[in-house]
Amino acid sequence: MAVYNLTINGKKHQVDVDPDTPILWVLRDNINLVGTKYGCGIGQCGACTVHLDGNAVRSCSLPVSKVAEQKITTIEGLSETGTHPLQEAWLAHDVPQCGYCQAGQIMNAASLLTNNPNPSDADIAAGMNGNICRCGTYTRIQAAIKTAATKMG
Amino acid sequence: MNLIKTSHNRRSFLKTSTVAGGGFVLGFSWLTACQTADPVKEAVVKAMPKEWFNINSFLKIGDNGIVTIMSPNPEIGQNVKTAMPMIVAEELDVAWEDVVVEQAPLNTKDFSRQLAGGSQSIRHGWDGLRMAGATARRMLLEAAAKQWEVPVGELTTSEGIIYHKGSGKEMGYGDIASAANGMVVPEEIGLKDPKDFKIIGTDRLNVDGKKIVTGQPLFGLDIQEEGMKIAMIVHPPAFGMKLKSFDGDAIKSMPGITDVFSINTQPKGVELQWSDKNNVFPEMVAIVGESTWQVMKAKKALKVEWGPGSKSESSADHEATLTKFMSQKAKEVARRDGNPEAVFASSDNKIVERTYTAPFLAHNTMEPMNFYANVTADKAILNGPIQTPEFAEKSIASLLGMDPEQITIDMTRMGGGFGRRLYGHFVTEAALISKQAKSPIKLVYTREDDMTHGIYRPAYKVTYKAALDADNNLVAFHVRGAGTHGSPVFANRFPAGAVDNYLAENHTKESNISTGAWRAPRSNFIACAEQCFLDEVAKEAGKDPIDFRLALFDKAIANPVGEKNDYDAERYAGVLKLVKEKANWSNPANGVHRGVSAYFCHNSYVAQVVDVVMEDNLPKVQKVHCAVDCGIVINPLSAKNQIEGGIIDGIGHAMFSGMTFDNGKPDQTNFDTYRLIRHTEAPASIETHFVDNGIKPTGLGEPSLPPIAAAVANAIASATGERLYSQPFIANKKVLG
Numbered sequence: 001m002a003v004y005n006l007t008i009n010g011k012k013h014q015v016d017v018d019p020d021t022p023i024l025w026v027l028r029d030n031i032n033l034v035g036t037k038y039g040c041g042i043g044q045c046g047a048c049t050v051h052l053d054g055n056a057v058r059s060c061s062l063p064v065s066k067v068a069e070q071k072i073t074t075i076e077g078l079s080e081t082g083t084h085p086l087q088e089a090w091l092a093h094d095v096p097q098c099g100y101c102q103a104g105q106i107m108n109a110a111s112l113l114t115n116n117p118n119p120s121d122a123d124i125a126a127g128m129n130g131n132i133c134r135c136g137t138y139t140r141i142q143a144a145i146k147t148a149a150t151k152m153g
Numbered sequence: 154m155n156l157i158k159t160s161h162n163r164r165s166f167l168k169t170s171t172v173a174g175g176g177f178v179l180g181f182s183w184l185t186a187c188q189t190a191d192p193v194k195e196a197v198v199k200a201m202p203k204e205w206f207n208i209n210s211f212l213k214i215g216d217n218g219i220v221t222i223m224s225p226n227p228e229i230g231q232n233v234k235t236a237m238p239m240i241v242a243e244e245l246d247v248a249w250e251d252v253v254v255e256q257a258p259l260n261t262k263d264f265s266r267q268l269a270g271g272s273q274s275i276r277h278g279w280d281g282l283r284m285a286g287a288t289a290r291r292m293l294l295e296a297a298a299k300q301w302e303v304p305v306g307e308l309t310t311s312e313g314i315i316y317h318k319g320s321g322k323e324m325g326y327g328d329i330a331s332a333a334n335g336m337v338v339p340e341e342i343g344l345k346d347p348k349d350f351k352i353i354g355t356d357r358l359n360v361d362g363k364k365i366v367t368g369q370p371l372f373g374l375d376i377q378e379e380g381m382k383i384a385m386i387v388h389p390p391a392f393g394m395k396l397k398s399f400d401g402d403a404i405k406s407m408p409g410i411t412d413v414f415s416i417n418t419q420p421k422g423v424e425l426q427w428s429d430k431n432n433v434f435p436e437m438v439a440i441v442g443e444s445t446w447q448v449m450k451a452k453k454a455l456k457v458e459w460g461p462g463s464k465s466e467s468s469a470d471h472e473a474t475l476t477k478f479m480s481q482k483a484k485e486v487a488r489r490d491g492n493p494e495a496v497f498a499s500s501d502n503k504i505v506e507r508t509y510t511a512p513f514l515a516h517n518t519m520e521p522m523n524f525y526a527n528v529t530a531d532k533a534i535l536n537g538p539i540q541t542p543e544f545a546e547k548s549i550a551s552l553l554g555m556d557p558e559q560i561t562i563d564m565t566r567m568g569g570g571f572g573r574r575l576y577g578h579f580v581t582e583a584a585l586i587s588k589q590a591k592s593p594i595k596l597v598y599t600r601e602d603d604m605t606h607g608i609y610r611p612a613y614k615v616t617y618k619a620a621l622d623a624d625n626n627l628v629a630f631h632v633r634g635a636g637t638h639g640s641p642v643f644a645n646r647f648p649a650g651a652v653d654n655y656l657a658e659n660h661t662k663e664s665n666i667s668t669g670a671w672r673a674p675r676s677n678f679i680a681c682a683e684q685c686f687l688d689e690v691a692k693e694a695g696k697d698p699i700d701f702r703l704a705l706f707d708k709a710i711a712n713p714v715g716e717k718n719d720y721d722a723e724r725y726a727g728v729l730k731l732v733k734e735k736a737n738w739s740n741p742a743n744g745v746h747r748g749v750s751a752y753f754c755h756n757s758y759v760a761q762v763v764d765v766v767m768e769d770n771l772p773k774v775q776k777v778h779c780a781v782d783c784g785i786v787i788n789p790l791s792a793k794n795q796i797e798g799g800i801i802d803g804i805g806h807a808m809f810s811g812m813t814f815d816n817g818k819p820d821q822t823n824f825d826t827y828r829l830i831r832h833t834e835a836p837a838s839i840e841t842h843f844v845d846n847g848i849k850p851t852g853l854g855e856p857s858l859p860p861i862a863a864a865v866a867n868a869i870a871s872a873t874g875e876r877l878y879s880q881p882f883i884a885n886k887k888v889l890g
Binding site: 001017018020021022025028029030032033034035036037038039040041042044045047074075076082087090091094096097098099100101102103106121124125126128129130131132133134135136137138139140141142 | 229230231232356358359361362363365366367368369370371372374375377383408444445446447449450517518519520521566567568569570571599600790791794795797798799800801802805823824825829830831832833835836837838839
């Protein structure tokens, strides 16, 4: 066990965990931020996507010991009131079915739009290919990202 | 207005208590939960009610007119949590913006069929949900009439307000809810004419949408309780193996580990439910500890000795047995019309024969199996994702020697179901672990546990044979099916009833690999085989594939063969005609190759046309046109979402997915080896059209999945000339690269 100081959604947290503990489980078990989901544990499904200094990473494969000063943002911290253009577009297009993968999808899409504010259809599809939606909401995810990109202009 | 007796489910409409816990605190987004289809519009925020009045088991009304409607059935992503309360709200006649939805716990006294399966929630719930709203409205009216001393027949309602035209009086439901609570439940009740529906048939957003997109706790895995520990299981690594011994002491010293022991969920004498019988791993090791990661590490470190239980089986052996069945007459003849053997023997007829194959499939819900349990000497408190809570309660009662009254089961939103959570062995496992560990626990399956402890879609094989006479009429049809634990053939479905000489036979392959219901059981395979085959037969007959099918339906309408045909040929033909028109079937754009498919299952009818284009010499699904007849559509916005999801799910599994076994050991253990459809592989566009016929609603969770694989395969055949007989199609490198 070791003590780590983390910045999550703009707040400081101190946790005492094994150094190899993935950030996913620190968030879920220690900080009680459960919006970030466990899907596969091997970085294949994207359900656990969070931002590390603004870039999408798979938190199931990122040990707490590697985070250091980098700032973590989770779905709970993407916007203060749940009104990020992607969150609003997700609601407007009624994207979710079961909803389990959607936090990871939104976090990945947010990073995608930061790096490419005006993505083509192919850019969106390729950029989202690491995030599995078992319910098959891909066409709505595509439409929601386009709507958000237009709004963020 | 239709009058309907309320005797059915009457106990659900009786009051339970006068006041239900006034002033309790609800979550942050409760008032915005049911806002209109425009999420940007500010919701009208009303003050929280000081008191709630129970009108019946389905609803309570706050003193300010806010209504809480219970959604009785489990939510697995099929969106019944929005649709079922919409039906209650319609007949109650309240504004949807004033409705708060709550998930009901398991309550066998007040609700019936609290189950998510077979696309039946809306179909079975329809009458009861309407009556719940209508009887409550009537009781509010009776109470208002009594207070105003006017005949109840002079009162009208609109959006939660009661009006008396003669006196100009009006009052909100909240003002009279307390008095309505004491009213007698009417013996007979009038229901709205569907043309007067204001909520049913309109687009309404998912009531949990805001919570989903902001990452609020909703799912079983999100449960955190005081003193709760994490539990995991270690199950046999191969089908046919069983637990011999394990070295628990070696991992007990690992950080955070508090307990290691074995459990048996099916000891002698325990009464097994339908939902328990497919589970072949009753004995396993349980590890309990403080945090998920610590238990995961201990699980990897645990040394276990496994022994043989029954003969292990490999996919190759399984496939060989199914292949052998295809050339053998089956003992089980499911249906026979006319004399098919004689027609096939006639040299005047042209014979078409094809065989179709599909592998085992895992459900792979994105949220792996899990459950919370807190079992003490006199009660068991359970919470989590389960499609069959009533079975789970019975299993636990028998296993723990408790009365059902001692057991509480709450249902979380589920991160997918697809049939996997019909089999609640993980609920009984959680209960046993909590009892033995003497602690509240959350049982968590890893992805590997989830995929290798499956209740899989069976592996299937089917051979079709058709005879065309000199005029290219379909004069005989033979289907011989085989599958793990049962044949995929539905003997009385189309084209039975449309062919004079018909034979359906079933072979069963017994196996120690556990199988069960997987989204649209049996249909998920047989629809593809049947609709691919009919496409080839139509081509052999030199006919357009839609016209060929329509001619068969004409025959089934005018002169049906046999009496047991379990489809309505007019509705079946109806969706084909609708998709033909909407897709502009006869005039595809340049470079677009098309395939069609239609299927009836789970009481709903679906027809699809797929547009394939060639990109870099490979076929790509560009667009899907879909026509659906499910009767009245409750919520078109989410109904379309279900259709789209079923289509993408169906394409994905037919194209890419499969489970295989080597001496009982699953070859696929996680998403690096088990391929699911991804974003770039989904069709760019899906267009859904509903038949508007006012018929009582039927389900949508499954029906769009079965036909789509055939529509894709038929479109690929028109693009490339290659027919696809074996799933996953991607294994056919020549076609798909």
